[in-house]
Amino acid sequence: MQVKAFLESTITEAISPSYLEVVDESFMHNVPEGAQSHFKVTVVSDTFEGKRLIARHREINALAAEALEGPVHALALHTYTQEEWIKRGGEPLSSPNCLGGSKLDN
Template sequence: MLQEVIETKLHEAFEPEYLKVVNESYMHNVPPGSESHFKVIVVSDKFDGLRLIGRHREVNKVLADELANHIHALSMHTYTQAEWKAQNESAPDSPMCMGGSK
């Protein structure tokens, strides 16, 4: 299952305080059971001192194979522990897909 692979890789790379991987494929015009659209929330000390683009590059490196071969879209929310607490330990909801038949 692709979601489990993503969770394992992110956990090993970032040792997060909080990690959530959500399969949002159901929100898009894809066959039932698809694993093509994901949202990840990663809270890690390893993001300290990195700007947002640097954090996203690090996630992209970790998931390079999945992004090249399986994932169509990846929404990333990357926080330090202080930022996560300032966000009231929540990330924004993803919008519903406006394309296709949805």
């Protein structure tokens, strides 16, 4: 399963976002090559209007449940209404560098 494609299609079908970016950030972490384990998802959708941040994240986590049961270890979510997205300049946030912490080396 290509996790990026799964997340893109599942989120798009469910909430028709005006902006969606799914980034596989696994390469930034101490995981085997091709792990598909760490993703950043930026979503802009009118469906978030009036919803608190936790409700937005729960909605996306529910859509991503299949991937979260399998290869995905970390899912960074950035969820915005159209107005919030415009106010912040319409640019996705950069991810910090991984600070390590893998049991793979033991």
